[in-house]
Amino acid sequence: MNFIASLIFLGLAASCLAAYTEKQQALLADVVGKCALELGVTLNSDLIERSKSSGNPFPDNEKSKSFVACFLTKTGALTADGKIQKQKFIDFLSEGHDANAVAEVVEKCAGVEGDTVEDKGYNFHKCFWAEKKFEL
Template sequence: MNFIGNVILLGLVTLCLAKYTEKQNQFTADVYAKCAIELAMVIDSDFIERSKITGNVFTNDEASKKLLACWYTQAGMIDSDGNIRVQALVDYLSEGRDVQALTDVVEKCATVDGDTVEDKAYNFEQCFWKELTFEL
């Protein structure tokens, strides 16, 4: 499988774990593909395997943090200072979900700290999956 195929597969495998719409799946796969190209990354099979187990597939390492920060930035869900754009994230995830419960989790986790945009994106992601009390 080629580089872009691996990236798209990664996005789709990750998204299959949750109940996302076709539109969300396509958007996420497209953003992952852009980020992989921008960061000159190849998504390895270990990452894909971890994504089959949990939605939270990012580890506390530089490459994972860069990919995650790129995704949030390219998707318009985090600004250049690492501030989570709560409404943009809620809008993206809200279809067919309890909007208030989702908003509560996103707002709580949007306050996480970090020294860099990458750290803030990673810390948000960790908080989000920890605080999520309903199935996506």
């Protein structure tokens, strides 16, 4: 149980570093913890460290792709067959941020390609951080 509590704490700490609402912070902490447990990500893992810093895309490897896909799927932004749910992502991130700026980036990045669901999720993530012009 201590491990789970630590993951939730790290998720909350990561969320607090960025400009997220309390509602967003709660969802992010929950999802980060669940994905870390499902994928066997340890507290000293590079994935957890990267989740603490906004704008620091995950490295291009299978573990990162799985983590990003898990995260996007659990937030409802990615379907099981790899489709980006644009409005779901926009609705979530627009709270506390410029909805037009969020929508512009999501529209630009939602059509990314990939051979697998993990590739599509990762490519969306990479595009999003490269293209966003607003502060998170």
